[in-house]
Amino acid sequence: MKNFALIGAAGYIAPRHMKAIKETKNNLVAVLDPNDSVGIIDSYFSEADFFTEFERFDRHIDKLHRRNHHNQVHYVSICSPNYLHDSHMRFALRSGTDAICEKPLVLNPWNIDGLKEIEKDTGRKINTILQLRLHPAIIKLKEEIAESNKSSKYEVDLTYITSRGNWYLQSWKGDIKKSGGIATNIGVHFYDMLHFIFGGLQEVVVHHSSDTKAAGYLEYENARVRWFLSVDIEDVPSAVRAEGQRTYRSITINSKEIEFSGGFTDLHTRSYEEIIAGRGFGLEENRVAIETVSNIRTAEPLGLKGEYHPFLRNILT
Structure with missing residues (x-):
């Protein structure tokens, strides 16, 4: 013990x-x-x-x-x-x-x-704790992509909206010096997942950044990724809101939805099992994701230029 x-x-x-x-x-x-x-x-x-x-x-x-x-x-x-x-x-x-x-x-x-x-x-x-690396669906996806003979990069859209109330911006999470901003606070594990699946990071572009939402483009060895993150309930698609949902998560690869909403409940326990067995993820495994959020934090937003996420049209037009 x-x-x-x-x-x-x-x-x-x-x-x-x-x-x-x-x-x-x-x-x-x-x-x-x-x-x-x-x-x-x-x-x-x-x-x-x-x-x-x-x-x-x-x-x-x-x-x-x-x-x-x-x-x-x-x-x-x-x-x-x-x-x-x-x-x-x-x-x-x-x-x-x-x-x-x-x-x-x-x-x-x-x-x-x-x-x-x-x-x-x-x-x-x-x-x-990089629990998405232990998720069975993510591991399977990584293996499938590693074994594929696809010559071109995968086209990926990542959308994650997790609504927060007025308390959010009044807490330390709303202070960029303390939380690192929205991309760091709610997105860092997704950026690690993308690196884990698609390889080295090659390009970071930010199209929009505010206290409650951010969007941009990331290019990896094997993927081109448009991403959108938000804590604003107004960004949740109306059909989803109508069902009483405050969270929306979607990852598509070449227009095909990737389902991994299940299997989350025991991932911290799995992480602890691996750590105690001497197989925990160390400092270096975190480097690419931390470099990603650091670059996002300091980048100048471009607006509706280039490979921007489609949700951004609802905000900037």
Whole structure:
């Protein structure tokens, strides 16, 4: 049995990590979150020590480490706001544990280089959650494309709209310095998936960028991708909204819809199984996706020019 500490328990993604720790028959011994609305912990590990102050959490982890206590921590799982991931991974490694970090790993690619130095100095490892790489449908698609003899690049449209209320822009997620912006916050795992399936990234173009939506074009070794991301419910197609749906996701390859909406429920548990077995995704596996979102963040939007996503006509015309 491995012992875990968790940084960030009050957010959307933390329960998936608690569930993964539970389902892999491991133990959560300590939790940190400045917000004390964390009753969800009781559903998984009611005996875990809880801290709202980093300094007390730090002291507690250090005490467990130095005393060779039976509750000594082996992994620190990180579900904190995006801009804190880098610091919390450094804390984990310097505390003598491995880290498991939610996406996005960091906001800028040069942060990866700094973390590699910390790994080398401490002898510890950073593992990341890239769960789409473990999705059976994505693995099958990657294999099919690798085995195909197609001479031209695949034509791909990626559309992801996940509606958020007014709270979104008032939270850290609405602050580009903290979240990295919309493409980073809700798109980074899709960019990793595209790289995983279609190979090296060759071109990044941005057609539109705002606080609530972004669109552009990406070219990979084996694909040309038009993408559109949004948290604005007005972008959900009217027919879908009429059915009471607030989310819309579509990926087409050569005009054929790719279905992978199922199979998501246990991917964090699968990620933890792989990490504990020594097969976790490390820093370098994240580099292309982080370079992608960093380039998107700094690119000058072109508007309705070139290979833009068709949803953009509804916004810019």
